[in-house]
Amino acid sequence: MARRSRPNDEPESIRAALVDLLTNFAAELKRSNLRAKVIALVPAFHKLRDLGCSLIPKAEAASARDRIIAYFRRYPRRVIDGDELMVVSGIAEWARRVRELRVQFGWLIYSGVTFHDIAEDAEAVENAQEMVSIEAALGVHPYKIKPDQYVLMRDEEDRRAAFRWNVLNEVRRKKVSVTEKIIEYFRRNVGEEITGEELKYLAKDKKEWARRVRELRTEHGWPIVTKNSGREDLAVGVYVLEEDRQAYEHDRAIPDPVRVAVLQRDGFKCVECGWNRSMLSRDDPRKMLELHHRQHHKDRGENTVDNLVTLCNVHHDKIHRRSSLH
Ligand SMILES: [Zn+2]
Ligand SMILES: [Zn+2]
Numbered sequence: 278m279a280r281r282s283r284p285n286d287e288p289e290s291i292r293a294a295l296v297d298l299l300t301n302f303a304a305e306l307k308r309s310n311l312r313a314k315v316i317a318l319v320p321a322f323h324k325l326r327d328l329g330c331s332l333i334p335k336a337e338a339a340s341a342r343d344r345i346i347a348y349f350r351r352y353p354r355r356v357i358d359g360d361e362l363m364v365v366s367g368i369a370e371w372a373r374r375v376r377e378l379r380v381q382f383g384w385l386i387y388s389g390v391t392f393h394d395i396a397e398d399a400e401a402v403e404n405a406q407e408m409v410s411i412e413a414a415l416g417v418h419p420y421k422i423k424p425d426q427y428v429l430m431r432d433e434e435d436r437r438a439a440f441r442w443n444v445l446n447e448v449r450r451k452k453v454s455v456t457e458k459i460i461e462y463f464r465r466n467v468g469e470e471i472t473g474e475e476l477k478y479l480a481k482d483k484k485e486w487a488r489r490v491r492e493l494r495t496e497h498g499w500p501i502v503t504k505n506s507g508r509e510d511l512a513v514g515v516y517v518l519e520e521d522r523q524a525y526e527h528d529r530a531i532p533d534p535v536r537v538a539v540l541q542r543d544g545f546k547c548v549e550c551g552w553n554r555s556m557l558s559r560d561d562p563r564k565m566l567e568l569h570h571r572q573h574h575k576d577r578g579e580n581t582v583d584n585l586v587t588l589c590n591v592h593h594d595k596i597h598r599r600s601s602l603h
Pocket of ligand 1: 547548549550551552588589590591592593
């Protein structure tokens with residue numbers, strides 16, 4: 278029954294055909310047979326869908342998924358309604374395509390649901406900062422983004438996401454806690470830019486993923502960095518495990534704003550050797566910057582800017598080896 282437009286139909290000719298169908302429908306409306314009315318309206322539904330599809334030329338995007346991402350890319354960092362995606366995709370299953378785009382194909386598309394997960398944990402200073410960044414990037418507070426709205430946060434495909442997809446599913450199936458899944462996934466993707474959408478998928482949509490990531494960083498000392506915790510170069514909503522090592526026990530539990538203030542004061546480099554991230558190289562054992570308490574935490578050293586210094590991992594290890602001698 279579905280009579281689809283020919284692929285090369287121009288929007289204008291589809292529109293005209295739709296108007297014809299609706300004009301003819303006037304006669305149908307006057308009749309009493311309900312089923313006849315419904316059946317007569319079906320072609321108009323298809324035409325309307327075709328019209329939506331035709332707005333993005335076929336040469337630019339051949340499939341429904343292509344049209345969805347093409348549409349997002351026209352309006353990066355803008356809040357898009359699910360209904361708009363329904364129009365341009367022309368399919369009922371558009372939400373599934375969006376999920377494929379963000380989880381399997383590595384587009385940094387955030388849904389309102391994910392923004393809400395992050396916002397829910399916003400009493401935590403780290404995520405409150407995240408909220409501020411999101412608001413600055415989008416011009417709208419994340420709380421105001423509805424569950425069926427979406428945002429393309431970065432207009433650039435992450436081609437490695439496809440490689441992560443298998444690992445993501447393997448870890449997701451494990452019968453372990455959300456925290457364990459998250460850290461395993463990070464450790465198998467050291468240095469990779471992981472999105473909140475991946476972590477949410479990993480957690481089987483449990484809201485707790487945002488809080489668990491924060492705990493892994495601040496309480497367990499895993500160097501999971503974000504734009505707001507010292508890696509300005511990252512996009513909002515991206516998480517990276519910098520190295521597969523946990524901070525020394527006494528160097529944990531440093532609030533992100535303090536961390537950032539220390540890094541800024543020290544110019545984002547090791548105070549001993551001047552190493553910074555731009556000097557990262559395969560043959561150099563210096564891989565990351567860490568914070569160290571001048572007066573150790575266990576000796577009542579405080580988590581304050583004055584009591585912390587920035588060190589590369591090599592000098593940090595040196596200091597700890599020295600202090601463990603006595
Ligand atoms: Zn150093
Ligand atoms: Zn230390």
